[in-house]
Amino acid sequence: MKHFRYSSLLFSTALLLSTPAFAEADKGFYATGVVGVGFLGSEDLNYRDGTLDSTAKADFDASFTGGATAGYRLNESWRVEGEALYRRNDLKDVTLDGVGVSTGGDFASLSLGLSALYDFRPFDNERLRGYVGAGVVFVQEIDIDFEVSGAETSFETDDVGFQVQFGGRYDLKDNMFLDVGVRYLTLSGAKLEFPADTNRVVEADYSPITVSAGIGWRF
Numbered sequence: 001m002k003h004f005r006y007s008s009l010l011f012s013t014a015l016l017l018s019t020p021a022f023a024e025a026d027k028g029f030y031a032t033g034v035v036g037v038g039f040l041g042s043e044d045l046n047y048r049d050g051t052l053d054s055t056a057k058a059d060f061d062a063s064f065t066g067g068a069t070a071g072y073r074l075n076e077s078w079r080v081e082g083e084a085l086y087r088r089n090d091l092k093d094v095t096l097d098g099v100g101v102s103t104g105g106d107f108a109s110l111s112l113g114l115s116a117l118y119d120f121r122p123f124d125n126e127r128l129r130g131y132v133g134a135g136v137v138f139v140q141e142i143d144i145d146f147e148v149s150g151a152e153t154s155f156e157t158d159d160v161g162f163q164v165q166f167g168g169r170y171d172l173k174d175n176m177f178l179d180v181g182v183r184y185l186t187l188s189g190a191k192l193e194f195p196a197d198t199n200r201v202v203e204a205d206y207s208p209i210t211v212s213a214g215i216g217w218r219f
Contacts (some may be wrong), residue, residue, distance in 0.1 A: 029219045031070045032179055036212030038065040040089040040107060045144075046203045047098040054097035058204075060089040060107060065210045077120070081133070083113045085183075087208050091146070098200070099153060102146035109206070111185070113137035113163055127171040137161045137185055144192055144202060155194050155202045161187030175218045183210040 040060040047054045065088075071081035091105040115135025122130045143156035167181025187206040194200035 027073055027075065029070070029072050030177075030216055031068065031219070032214045032216035033068050034066065034085075034179070034181075034212045034214035036065045036210050037062050038087045038089055039209045039211075040207070043107075043204050043206070045094070045096055047096050047201070048203070049098055049197075049200045052098045056094050056096040058094045058096075058107075059092045061092065063087075063089045063106070065208075065212060069214075069216075071117075077118060079117050079119065081115050081117055081135075083115070084111070085113070085210070086110050087210065089208065091144070094146075096146070096202075099146050099202070100148040102148050104147040105145040105152070107142075107144045107204075107206070109139050109142040109208075111137050111139045111142075111161075115163065115165065117165075119169075122168075129169045130167070131169065131181075132164075132166045134162070134164045137163045137187075139187060139190075139206070142187075142190060142192065142206060144204065153194070155192035155200070157190060157192045159187055159190050161185050161206070169216075177216050177218070179212075179214045179216055181212055181214075183212070184208075185210070 039062050042057050042059050045056050045058050065085060067083060067085035069081050069083040071079050073079040088106050088108040091107060093103055095101045113135050115133045117131050117133035119129045119131045139159050139161055141156065141158060143154055146153045163183055163185045165181055165183040167179060170178045172178060185208055190204055190206050192202045
């Protein structure tokens with residue numbers, strides 16, 4: 001419920017900031033290529049294998065994010081948007097009983113999302129729009145890799161999370177625009193399994209914040 005309250009607050013803010021009425025915009029499709037930086041804070045990693053149960057706190061570096069979106073504008077204010085994004089955050093040194101002393105690795109995901117977005121004009125500028133949105137994200141592949149004694153040990157799964165986002169778009173010319181945005185994805189208690197032995201599990205929350213920029217085209 002907490003995440004739904006956050007999204008409701010974002011939508012309410014957008015409605016208050018928006019002007020009362022817009023001229024009707026042409027409906028249509030668009031696509032955007034995006035690159036950015038992803039931030040992932042400290043996460044508790046819990047390892048279990050049926051006999052051993054251990055926990056360690058892991059820290060991650062900011063790392064690359066990239067992908068694309070495609071959407072359809074319903075009217076001047078509303079659009080729906082799908083996205084495919086790859087996120088990767090390097091893992092700092094961590095010792096987790098059952099896995100070992102890891103001197104590197106990463107926490108990465110490939111996700112497919114669907115969101116509803118509300119556009120508004122925060123200033124008296126026909127080229128500039130702000131937006132807020134929320135949606136569901138299918139994390140098609142999420143994996144955490146540990147580098148232990150020169151070898152890689154990987155745990156993986158797929159899951160469903162919830163995402164909120166906000167940002168702005170600036171029209172460059174007839175069919176091109178710039179997009180700058182922030183996404184917050186939250187996925188609680190992901191259970192990542194060791195492929196060769198599914199009794200070995202690492203459970204962790206996954207809540208990356210992504211800051212991105214992109215260029216888009218309207219069709």
